[in-house]
Amino acid sequence: MGIQKNKYNYLFKNMIPNSIEGIKIYGSKDQYIKPQYYDDVTNLENRIWSELYQKLEFLLDQYASKEYLLGLRTLPIPNNMFPNFKLISPLIENATGWTLLSVAGFLDEDLFFEINKQRRFPVTDIIRKSPRFDEKYSGVNILNKKGYTPEPDIFHDIQGHIPFLMNNKYADFMYEIGVLGFEIIKDERKLGKDLIYHNLKRLQNFAWWTYEYGLLDNKGLTDSFRRVDNDIKFEVYGSGIISSYDEVKNIIECSKGLSNRSKFLKYDIEEVILTCFDYSHIQDRYYIIDSMESLYSSFRENIELFYFEG
Numbered sequence: 001m002g003i004q005k006n007k008y009n010y011l012f013k014n015m016i017p018n019s020i021e022g023i024k025i026y027g028s029k030d031q032y033i034k035p036q037y038y039d040d041v042t043n044l045e046n047r048i049w050s051e052l053y054q055k056l057e058f059l060l061d062q063y064a065s066k067e068y069l070l071g072l073r074t075l076p077i078p079n080n081m082f083p084n085f086k087l088i089s090p091l092i093e094n095a096t097g098w099t100l101l102s103v104a105g106f107l108d109e110d111l112f113f114e115i116n117k118q119r120r121f122p123v124t125d126i127i128r129k130s131p132r133f134d135e136k137y138s139g140v141n142i143l144n145k146k147g148y149t150p151e152p153d154i155f156h157d158i159q160g161h162i163p164f165l166m167n168n169k170y171a172d173f174m175y176e177i178g179v180l181g182f183e184i185i186k187d188e189r190k191l192g193k194d195l196i197y198h199n200l201k202r203l204q205n206f207a208w209w210t211y212e213y214g215l216l217d218n219k220g221l222t223d224s225f226r227r228v229d230n231d232i233k234f235e236v237y238g239s240g241i242i243s244s245y246d247e248v249k250n251i252i253e254c255s256k257g258l259s260n261r262s263k264f265l266k267y268d269i270e271e272v273i274l275t276c277f278d279y280s281h282i283q284d285r286y287y288i289i290d291s292m293e294s295l296y297s298s299f300r301e302n303i304e305l306f307y308f309e310g
């Protein structure tokens with residue numbers, strides 16, 4: 001969702017025009033389901049996957065949250081080839097009732113929340129920097145001014161998000177976000193277009209600073225799950241961090257005092273939902289939650305914040 005003109009925008013901090021120009025956005029009327037043809041995966045695509053995965057593998061073992069590591073260990077997400085959706089989906093379904101839905105690309109909010117509400121997680125089967133990715137966008141400029149595109153890819157979707165869906169509490173939390181998003185759009189409270197947009201943006205900010213870019217206080221209780229002890233104050237649970245080597249490195253460096261590029265702030269739901277973000281850069285801040293439980297309860301106890309009435 002880019003930033004549109006809206007009379008409630010003054011309530012937000014950091015209004016940054018995140019361009020999604022050129023990106024194909026699929027809605028419910030489009031042919032948005034696109035099965036993965038696993039036999040067509042090329043050696044080059046497997047190699048791109050392997051490089052990304054293996055660069056991050058040991059860092060994540062040391063710094064990712066327990067929920068992530070446990071999920072990853074029980075799923076067939078290989079470190080040297082593309083994951084096969086058909087092998088992963090039934091295992092998540094058995095554990096938490098979620099399934100993978102292979103889609104053609106970026107989905108609009110209505111469709112995205114509707115799919116989440118059915119406990120289905122949309123995943124794409126193409127990887128950045130591959131001929132298939134380039135082909136999809138040949139002749140179209142999908143980069144924003146800073147050279148970034150929010151087009152989803154298989155590495156972020158599968159390696160970043162899916163392991164968490166093996167955890168029942170997390171899976172319920174994601175389902176509740178889907179339900180809330182769907183209800184905001186349905187507008188049973190008759191708030192009108194401006195407020196629907198405004199409340200959806202609140203929810204998008206919440207998602208961004210929590211399950212995409214959130215950190216967890218490291219209480220020193222998870223080292224038994226790791227090959228090497230976590231030597232920083234935080235554990236990573238945001239999927240956007242987990243799928244980005246640069247973002248993980250930045251957190252380690254800032255936490256060790258080797259860089260001051262980003263700051264670490266205590267999670268506060270009212271601040272988080274009103275703080276917009278820039279997806280073209282390493283994040284300038286990360287919000288630290290006390291525990292996954294405290295995140296879930298803060299969301300449930302503050303649902304009304306997503307029904308701002310103007």
Ligand SMILES: [Fe+2]
Nearest residue numbers: 156212239240
């Ligand atoms: Fe994501």
